Amino acid sequence: MSFTWTPHRFAGGALALDVANSVVLRCDPTRRIDRYGDVAAMDAFAAAANTHCAERERTGPLIPVAADRRDAFIDLREAIDGHFRAEATNAGTPAGLAVLLEAIADTLRHSGGRPGALDAETARSALRLAVEAEPERLKICPNCGWLFLDRSRNRSRAWCDMAVCGNRAKASRHYRRRREEARS
Template identity: 55%
Template sequence: MTFRWTAHRFAGGALALDVANSVVLRADAAKSVDRFAVSEQIIAFAEASARLGAERDRFPVLLAPEAQQRPVFLELREAIDDYFRATIIRGGDDDGRLARLLFACGTALRAFPRAESLGNATAHSALSLLAAQTRERLRICGNCGWLFIDRSKNRSRVWCDMAVCGNRRKASRHYHRKKEALE
């Protein structure tokens, strides 16, 4: 299956979050789709991230991992999602998850020594998210479940992307209100 890597796909606000968000509908095993299940999609993601990602100035060129490095990269993705999602939901650190994330970052930095490598850049991005002021702004989208950084002034953002998820949620609420009014 192929995907178009549009600006919406990079709504996380950090490369590490965009990589974690590459699993669509993660919470629903029956509907979940791994965009990186096909190696070509990782290559396309790396190219698109250098153009569309929030950290494109920091990581202007990204090279996809080689086939033998892919398991290290995917473990990094899962550790990022697991740690930050749990931190947002529970509101605090879980030493086991943090240890897994740090181990995955260290493994990735050894496996991907080149700075322009997607694995290296993702590990650096994840480590930068550990700063308290950034971590306090992490959210889970109320519509799609993606991780994102709330950069709004009053820290009240609910959706990863207002143009997509916000509009979908508002349209859904409007539909249900109209339907209830007719009944």
């Protein structure tokens, strides 16, 4: 199956969240799709992030993860998702934070000092989120389950991307309402 990294795929608001969101339908084991299951898609992510990621000015040009570090990068992604998903639901634990910090340390220790390496920049992004983020701004999209930062002034953003998930939710509500009206 062909896949393209579109701007919607970078709706997380931080590189670390965009990496965590590379698993589509994470909470549905029967429909779950790991976009990094294809090495070419993982490599293409770095190039697309250079154009679409909210932190692209901070990270500079990104380069793909070294072949021998891909498994560790997946471990980092899972630690990011586990920790921030728990934080978004007020279920974060010190153990979850420890797992994240260990994955960050491992990544930074072994990134080889490659400037702009996707794995190292993702680790730095996750560290910034763990230290600087306001927990009430971290949310989970009710439509797709992706993590995102709500940077709206009044913290009322409901979906990761209004143009995609927001429209789907509104269309679904409209369809259900019309169907109920037709039955009445």
